Amino acid sequence: MxxxxxxxxxxxxxxxxxxxxxxxxxxxxxxxxxxxxxxxxxxxxxxxxxxxxxxxxxxxxxxxxxxxxxxxxxxxxxxxxxxxxxxxxxxxxxxxxxxxxVCPRPPTRQRPFKLFHIVMNHPEFESIVTKMWGRRFKGTRMQQLWAKLKAMRSGSRGLNAYMSTYSQKLQKAR
Known part of the structure; x- marks a missing residue:
């Protein structure tokens, strides 16, 4: 420094x-x-x-x-x-x-989560939403909502990763 x-x-x-x-x-x-x-x-x-x-x-x-x-x-x-x-x-x-x-620099924020619209058409999407939304969380209603959205984010990451390569696979096939 x-x-x-x-x-x-x-x-x-x-x-x-x-x-x-x-x-x-x-x-x-x-x-x-x-x-x-x-x-x-x-x-x-x-x-x-x-x-x-x-x-x-x-x-x-x-x-x-x-x-x-x-x-x-x-x-x-x-x-x-x-x-x-x-x-x-x-x-x-x-x-x-x-x-x-002089403390360490605060950690950088994670990249924001983006939900691709095509993911919502995936057959597993509805079951992930139902499963995550049905979970119980402690706290105020706002904290519960935030926790459910965060849980959905982690649950749908795998689908997002799969679907993000979908357009690349489609272009490769053409």
Whole structure:
């Protein structure tokens, strides 16, 4: 995995709701946003603590803000969009430790099931539908319907595979 590290030395927040108990200067947030737009950077997925910095003062003068962020460019986010920045409990530091969670890429989805119309004319099709539709499944009515359709899909795969080669066999015979 390629690592993209860009350091932007800004102690400014990006939005007005990124700070508690202290004013947010809109011109400074605009400058930070313009900088990120110019660099074509976007924030990674985030989890954990919202505010990444605390000045650790007593009660009413305590300020929380989100000044620490992780960014990636468009290409990096497309390739590693499953990467997540997790903000931990600040502990003794003023800043929250940040963990970059690099988990395996989510599995790709299966190819969608396609039922060929010619399969419905196959003599075994009706018996497969009757058998699968007659099975009992637990759950809500929607879950039962989904389970029955999934069972029919697995039951008719063999017919689908057989019939998908049917057109090839027909062309070969011609």
């Amino acid at each position: 390629g690592v993209l590290e860009t350091r932007v030395k800004e102690n400014n927040v990006l939005d007005s709701d990124d700070k508690i108990r202290s004013p947010v200067l809109l011109e400074k947030t605009q400058h930070s946003r313009d900088c990120l737009d110019g660099l074509q950077l976007s924030a990674l997925k985030q989890a954990g603590w919202k505010y990444t910095f605390c000045n650790k003062h007593q009660d009413s003068s305590r300020v929380y803000s989100k000044i620490d962020r992780e960014f990636g460019n468009i290409k990096w986010i497309q390739d590693y969009g499953h990467v997540e920045a997790i903000y931990e409990n600040p502990g003794v530091s003023n800043h929250s430790p940040i963990l970059i969670k």
